[in-house]
Amino acid sequence: MKNKTDVIIVGGGPAGISAAVTLARAGKEVIVIERGSFSGSKNVFGGAIYVQPTNEIFPDFEKSAPIERKTVTHKYIMCTPKESIEASFVEREAEANSYSVIRAKFDRWMAQEAQKEGVVLVTETLVKELIVKENKVIGVKTELEEYFADIVILADGVNSLLAKQIGLRKEIKPKDVALGVKEVIKLSKEKIEDRFNLQEGEGAIYELMGDPMLGMLGLGYLYTNNETISIGLGISLETLAEKKLKPYELLDKLKEHPSLKPLLKDGELIEYSAHLIPEGGYKKVPKLYSDGVMVVGDSAMFVNNLHWEGTNLAMISGKLAGETAIVALDKKDFSANTLALYQKKLENSFIMKDLKTYKNLMDIIHTRAKSFLGYYPEKIAEFFKMFTAVDSIPKRQKYHGFIKSIFKDRSISELFKDAWALLRLVLGVLR
Amino acid sequence: MTNQDNCDIKKNTVDDKLFKVKYVPDEESHLRPDQQKCLLCDTKACTYFCPANVYEWDEENKRLIVGHENCLECGACRIACTHKCIEWEYPKGTRGVTFKQG
Numbered sequence: 001m002k003n004k005t006d007v008i009i010v011g012g013g014p015a016g017i018s019a020a021v022t023l024a025r026a027g028k029e030v031i032v033i034e035r036g037s038f039s040g041s042k043n044v045f046g047g048a049i050y051v052q053p054t055n056e057i058f059p060d061f062e063k064s065a066p067i068e069r070k071t072v073t074h075k076y077i078m079c080t081p082k083e084s085i086e087a088s089f090v091e092r093e094a095e096a097n098s099y100s101v102i103r104a105k106f107d108r109w110m111a112q113e114a115q116k117e118g119v120v121l122v123t124e125t126l127v128k129e130l131i132v133k134e135n136k137v138i139g140v141k142t143e144l145e146e147y148f149a150d151i152v153i154l155a156d157g158v159n160s161l162l163a164k165q166i167g168l169r170k171e172i173k174p175k176d177v178a179l180g181v182k183e184v185i186k187l188s189k190e191k192i193e194d195r196f197n198l199q200e201g202e203g204a205i206y207e208l209m210g211d212p213m214l215g216m217l218g219l220g221y222l223y224t225n226n227e228t229i230s231i232g233l234g235i236s237l238e239t240l241a242e243k244k245l246k247p248y249e250l251l252d253k254l255k256e257h258p259s260l261k262p263l264l265k266d267g268e269l270i271e272y273s274a275h276l277i278p279e280g281g282y283k284k285v286p287k288l289y290s291d292g293v294m295v296v297g298d299s300a301m302f303v304n305n306l307h308w309e310g311t312n313l314a315m316i317s318g319k320l321a322g323e324t325a326i327v328a329l330d331k332k333d334f335s336a337n338t339l340a341l342y343q344k345k346l347e348n349s350f351i352m353k354d355l356k357t358y359k360n361l362m363d364i365i366h367t368r369a370k371s372f373l374g375y376y377p378e379k380i381a382e383f384f385k386m387f388t389a390v391d392s393i394p395k396r397q398k399y400h401g402f403i404k405s406i407f408k409d410r411s412i413s414e415l416f417k418d419a420w421a422l423l424r425l426v427l428g429v430l431r
Numbered sequence: 432m433t434n435q436d437n438c439d440i441k442k443n444t445v446d447d448k449l450f451k452v453k454y455v456p457d458e459e460s461h462l463r464p465d466q467q468k469c470l471l472c473d474t475k476a477c478t479y480f481c482p483a484n485v486y487e488w489d490e491e492n493k494r495l496i497v498g499h500e501n502c503l504e505c506g507a508c509r510i511a512c513t514h515k516c517i518e519w520e521y522p523k524g525t526r527g528v529t530f531k532q533g
Contacts, residue, residue, distance in 0.1 A: 103533030
């Protein structure tokens with residue numbers, strides 16, 4: 001049959017490429033169809049990639065991949081309109097756990113490595129629909145041609161119209177995703193290293209919560225690259241739509257925060273971007289396979305929102321789908337029965353285990369967003385302001401005043417609800 | 432500073448940002464809202480949450496203007512349109528946004 005191959009992978013991002021190399025290394029024929037002009041040209045993230053999972057796909061990638069800075073500092077910042085409370089974890093002498101990267105460069109490198117190993121990459125081509133025969137996916141239709149394969153792997157990102165087409169996924173609700181906006185800002189190496197207290201090659205990851213997303217479901221981030229800073233925020237699409245907020249205005253507000261503004265001084269904007277981030281967690285994971293098809297990465301909503309992990313889940317889920325496809329190709333059986341192995345592999349891996357661990361996280365935070373992400377940051381800032389003020393008022397009086405204020409501006413029932421939610425969160429994670 | 436000045440500054444901000452993005456726009460829009468529903472829509476939420484300011488309500492002509500050339504292809508409008516009335520496709524393979532950083 002003309003235009004027939006073993007496996008077609010839709011999407012040339014981390015998930016698609018990871019699945020592809022896994023297959024190519026086992027001698028299988030694989031075509032990756034990417035709609036952008038190169039892998040990464042339609043992708044956006046924070047962000048950083050994680051060493052151990054990336055090594056699973058490309059061992060020793062550190063030697064030749066375009067990596068930016070080795071993360072030595074994790075800083076957690078709670079912002080009120082004018083103040084910030086910051087806690088840093090710094091480890092300069094440890095082995096690298098993650099590196100900041102530029103997606104357009106890193107994904108492109110991944111794709112080039114995959115091509116060296118025999119993966120066929122077709123770019124600038126949009127898959128418009130899946131070809132289905134008797135309930136089995138047998139190929140894809142692009143704008144120009146039809147291509148056939150024993151297995152199709154959907155690595156087409158958070159919007160996955162293809163997973164929707166064949167009923168594996170329903171349409172996403174605004175509650176299930178965050179809209180992320182991002183700016184890459186040019187700043188000299190020296191300025192970055194001075195301002196973020198880094199030595200050459202070292203990087204920092206800042207996690208920001210609170211203002212301007214005070215009381216709303218959103219987080220900000222900042223990553224240091226070699227000669228640029230990636231700064232952005234993600235906020236629940238439901239919140240944005242309900243409150244009629246403009247995401248780029250929130251980003252501007254974030255950059256203007258008194259604690260962050262000096263870090264960005266003299267910076268020059270070199271790119272603005274936006275993307276959706278899966279947020280539904282375990283409950284929103286779609287059906288992951290059917291006859292002739294599997295779903296990986298963001299298309300499967302594989303994101304761990306608490307830990308900001310997405311690329312690692314993409315890479316490893318791609319690898320597991322690739323392994324499953326190898327078994328199916330060897331057995332010459334591409335039915336859901338055989339592809340169920342993919343789900344088994346996922347469930348035995350950190351992917352499903354972590355998603356299950358945090359499955360109630362987003363629901364609980366949604367219900368307590370105003371307090372966890374609004375009231376408490378402000379109260380903690382108030383505490384520090386009180387604690388550090390030297391104003392000739394006796395300390396005990398100040399402490400009593402502070403404690404009284406908590407009970408004054410928060411009813412006992414609300415405090416109980418907060419404590420209960422926190423308990424549920426912690427127990428849900430640990431049990 | 433007048434209110435008008437404030438508005439201009441805000442608009443320039445997003446235009447300035449969009450200026451730094453590489454696009455190859457298509458002649459046809461890949462975003463097609465149902466203008467009948469837009470007329471009746473009382474939130475016009477898309478004119479707020481779109482990160483690329485693609486949608487603008489033209490009060491004079493009572494139409495939703497779709498600046499698809501600026502689209503960052505995030506998908507937010509398809510999902511969060513109040514009336515779920517936006518026909519949404521990816522642009523052709525050779526068109527749309529190209530992130531050099533991402």
